[in-house]
Amino acid sequence: MKLFGSSGTRGVVGESLTPEFVLRVAKAAGTVWTADRVAIARDTRTTGEMFVNAAASGLASVGVDVDDLGVVPTPAAVRYCESESIPGVVITASHNPPEFNGVKLVGDDGIELSVEELERIEDHILTEEFDVAKWDEVGYCRPVETVNDDYREELLANVDREAIAAANLTVALDTGHGAGSLVTPDFLRELGCEVRTVNAQPDGHFPGRESEPVPENLGDLERLVRATDADVGIAHDGDADRAIFVDEHGETISGEASLAALAAAFLEPGDFAVSAVNVSQRLVDVCDDVGAELELTPIGATNLITRIRELWRAGENVPVAGEGNGGVFFPNYRLVRDGAYIAAKFLELVAERPASDVVAPYQDYYNVRINIEYDSEAELTAMLNAADEYAAAADATPNTTDGYRLDYGDAWVLVRPSGTEPKVRIYAEGRDEARATELAEDAEDALRAAIADL
Template sequence: MKLFGSSGTRGVVGESLTPEFVLRVAKAAGTVWNADRVAIARDTRTTGEMFVNAAESGLASVGVDVDDLGVVPTPAAVRYCENQSVPGVVITASHNPPEFNGVKLVGDDGVELAVEELERIEDHILAEEFDVAEWDAVGSVRSVETANDDYREDLLANVDREQIADANLTVAVDPGHGAGSLVTPDFLRELGCEVRTVNAQPDGHFPGRQSEPVPENLRDLERLVRATDADVGIAHDGDADRAVFVNERGECISGEASLAALAAAALEPGDATVSAVNVSQRLVDVCEEVGADLELTPIGATNLITRVRELWREGRNVPVAGEGNGGVFYPNYRLVRDGAYIAAKFLELVAERPPSELVAPYEGYDNVRINLEYDEEAELTAMLNAAADYAESADATPNTTDGYRLDYGDAWVLVRPSGTEPKVRVYAEGRSEERATELAEDAADALRRAVATL
């Protein structure tokens, strides 16, 4: 696909993402869907309203009515689409910096579109083939004010409220000024938790911290956990489809460790789970211990969703899936990454033992990630060619599911281009930080040298 990456399409506003482009995406989606009504939602980004207006105009121009949900977490928008049997357009750039925005497309079953349907929409965009309506048949727009409340009620009905309430937990929450600010703190209070917040005012400038919930951005949350003697800390990204945790000592828990703990609680012998090619050895170990099958895909939510659906068609049970960035699926509940639901499932476990003890079996590895930015396609090509050469000469057999992954037994390294940003990412994991850093830097240096020769 030329326009849609591993999780929709994103770009810097005014450069690679413009209102004109979003208008065309909406016109193409409305044409392909052939739906009478489409939902549209956004996160808190300052450019969100502008792109919502463009998308609404595009949909109306092809004769589609629009339900405007306002600012809601992506999983709230997905729930609305499933409940109302309407497709949806979500204006969000998830964890990207505030100058970014993007478009995510959801089917009328409440699941992000599969690659095949995205390609159909992309073909219409590139060919500019739109079913433009006559003047007296254009669509109209109505506001829907209840999407967040309905989503919260749905969450409450699908978690163990009694177990969480009985534990009398104090929870620190950092929604990162994103859409989760409007749901998660109230949801956790209704679960019986004492809630303390930081960066919980919706603000698309992200003044308190950057949107991506990685350790360097969660120092405020770590301090809040320590200052309030909280049992656990919870952080979201901009559209609240991810949840990352801080333990009772105010230390950030790696997403790989929390995924392993959640998977260990959900999987049974004979089950399957799905993760991406950058999967941690932690999840590999859990699957081996439980007797579950681990399926690997290219990185990105769209690819995981596609594989889960394939496993369903084979009659397999997939109770949990996800990546080590805080994005976890509970497919039997809903096939979407849902930050608030992930948080509640983690709290069900924290109700029985502290988070530090919960993830202790899965903390034997260290992870390193290096991002190499590029400005021109020639730089990207040079880095990918260098990655291929590096993998070919390595003392390990490359896995080319998505980029180049090299497994060394005690450690692994992966080089792949980002699906959402102009970056090539280098991931490494080892039983020590030194080993992981050595592998990551060695691979990154090969790519840097290639760009330097241009």
């Protein structure tokens, strides 16, 4: 796909993402979809309203009515699409910085579109083939104001509310100024938790911290956990489809460890789990211990969703899927990454024992991640060529499902281009931190040498 990456399409506003482009995406989607009504939602970014207006205009121009959901978490928008049996357009750049925005497309089943469906829409965008409506057949827009309340009520009905309430948990919460600010604090209080918040006012400038819930951005949350003697800390990204945790000592838990803990709790023998090619050995070990099968895909939610649906069609059960970035699927509940639901399922575990104990069996590996930005296609091509040569010369057989993954038994390294940003990402993991760092830095040296020669 030329326009859609591993999780929709994103870009810097005014540069690679413009209202004109979003208008065309909406016109193309409205042309391909048979629906006469489409939902539009957004996160808190300052440019969200502008892009909602562009998308609404595009849909109306091809004769489609619009339900404007306002600022809601992505999983709340997905729930609305499923309940109303209408497709949706979500204006969000998820965890990206505030100058970014993006478009995510959802089907009338409440599931992000498959690669094949996105390609059909992309063809119409590129050829500008749109079913423009006559003047008296254009669509209209109406606001819908109950989406967050309905979403929260459904969450409450689908978690172990009594067990969480009985544990009398104190929870520190950092919603990162995103859409989760409008739902998760109240949701956790209704679960019976004592909630302390930071960065919880909706603000698309993200003044308190950057949107991505990675350890270097969670210092405020770690301090809040320690200051309030909280049992656990929870952090979201901009559209609240992720949850990252901080233990009772104020230490951030890696997304790989929390995913492994959740998988161990909810997988049974014969089940399937789905993850991406950068999967941690932690999840591999859990699946082996449980007797579950692990399926690997290219990185990105779209690819995981596609594989889960294929397994469903084959009659397989997929209770847990996800990546080590805090984005966990519980497909039997809903096929979407849902930060509030992930948080509640983790609280079910913390209700029984401390957060540090929950993840203790999955703390044996060290992870290193390096991003190399590029400014031109020539630089990208040079780095990918260098990665190919590096993999070919390595003392390991490359897995090329998505980029180049080299497994060495005690550690592994993966090099792949980002699907959402102009970066090549390097991931490494090992039982020994020095070993993982060495692998990552060796790969980085090879790629940087390639662009230095241009």
